[in-house]
Amino acid sequence: MKKLINSVDQVENQMITGMVKAYPGYLKKLDCGNVVVRAEKKTGKVALISGGGSGHEPAHGGYVGTGMLDAAVAGAVFTSPTPDQIYEGIREIATDKGVLMVIKNYTGDVMNFEMAREMAEMEGIKVEQVVVNDDVAVDNSLYTVGRRGVAGTVFVHKIAGALAETGADLADVKAIAEEVIANVRTMGMAIRPCTVPASGVPGFELKDDEMEIGIGIHGEPGTHRETLKSADEIVDILLEKILADIDYSGSETAVMINGAGATPLMELFILNNHVADVLAKKGIKVYKTFVGEYMTSLEMEGFSISLLRLTDRMKELLDAPADTPAIKA
Amino acid sequence: MKAERVTEILLALGSKIEEEKDFLTELDNVIGDGDHGINMARGFKAVEEKLGTLQTSDIGNLLKTTGMTLVSTVGGASGPLYGTAFMKAGMLMNGKEEMNLDDFLSCLDAAVEGVKTRGKSVQGEKTMLDAMIPALDAMKQAREEGLSAPDVLQKGVDAARTGVEYTKTIIATKGRASYLGERSIGHQDPGATSFTDMLETVCACITP
Secondary structure (H helix, E strand, O other): OOOOOOOHHHHHHHHHHHHHHHOOOOEEEOOOOOEEEEOOOOOOOOEEEEEEEEOOOOOOHHHEOEOOEOEEEEEEEOOOOOHHHHHHHHHHHOOOOOEEEEEEOOHHHHHHHHHHHHHHHHOOOOEEEEEEOOEOOOOOOOOOOOOOOOOOHHHHHHHHHHHHHOOOOHHHHHHHHHHHHHHEEEEEEEEEOOEOOOOOOEOOOOOOOEEEEOOOOOOOOOOEEEEOOOHHHHHHHHHHHHHHHOOOOOOEEEEEEEEOEOOOHHHHHHHHHHHHHHHHHOOOEEEEEEEEOOOOOOOEEEEEEEEEEEOHHHHHHHHOOOEOOOOEO | OEHHHHHHHHHHHHHHHHHHHHHHHHHHHHHOOOOHHHHHHHHHHHHHHHHHHOOOOOHHHHHHHHHHHHHHHOOOOHHHHHHHHHHHHHHHOOOOOEOOHHHHHHHHHHHHHHHHHHHOOOOOOOOOHHHHHHHHHHHHHHHHOOOOHHHHHHHHHHHHHHHHHHHHHOOOOOOHHHHHHHHHOOOOOHHHHHHHHHHHHHHHHHOO
């Protein structure tokens, strides 16, 4: 394992501390653990908290700030944060308008956030939750825990965060978050694995000419493995699955080409070049495109495409002001 | 047995998990996200530190402390699940300074119920329950047949091991392994394995 770290057990702590030192105007770290909140608490609004394992930077700390999140909780690399950490985050940001937890659909994340919610509710804090499940690589059937929450989560942060910033009620903020979840679909792939520092070995292996289609953001195996193809052909494979899932025809969309951590922007633009062409050919309008690293998987080489079907209200909220380390609008 | 002995066994669980850390992680790499051993070892290391400073004769307190420490240090799904299991057992033993075989079986019963509720899961979904439930059933039966405590535990270990083997034959429908669908067949469940490791340790500790 070759990584720019000091010691395996300090990875998360030093990452969060370094992030706070980079953005002192935006972020403040709580003493209790790897929890960041806005440098200045804003009252009179629904407070948004999200989080998950570390290793997805800039998610989730990078989305804390005006118009997006109020707190982000970072667990160990690729491991859900613990209930006590989440609870401290909730307590710190809670307002009388309530708290919305934005959870990615993983068994551990859901359990830990729900335990934290129970703890906060015992103290009289009003807490609601939404669970993001945008990954079309996973069958949404009785036989799985449902689809995983991946890069589409960033759209939930942006749009629900924008509505919360206006002082809207908890029920409305939750409703718009659910509307985004219902309208966003993502699919990813990888050509090279990543290594969790504490484990020291890659999470999976791929031969030089192989790729994993439908991979999750923790390097979990996807739908299948096949021989590496050209960028355009890979885009076709991913888009086919996304477009088959909900009807985008005639809709305006927001597109996210998300780098997995070690994919150069050059390649992401090459991928977007074809995404835009395919969508244009199918009569799907692109209202806004995001190309970059939004929800990474350490140094994995790969990317995901997210496609959000927009309403006029979502468009407004997508464009509404945001000022966070990772997204400014 | 008294609190001191229970503490020794809890610490022995930690040593066993530390020994099995790499193997558990390897199992999890194949069908999960490759952190089960790492996370459990981190949790039990924290348990060791906590129990080192805890002076109590209350077995309930020991088990609750173990559960709460696991919840706040393990993370992932195993943290809430094993944490809940130990906390439920701790609630049952609240204020008690002595623990016998029947208490142990009641604790495991409470732990199984806790894991089912927290994980919204049942037997047959390729989870730790596939080792826990058969082990509990086998031990209850052995108890009824009047076997000695070490023999009862040995029956439980045998049933848990069979349960682990069984997890190789079924599709995961809970947890991250469920994303694999049929590709999860052939691989044993890391949670069922770590439970079996722990039961083996308890068995070894009480066998003269």
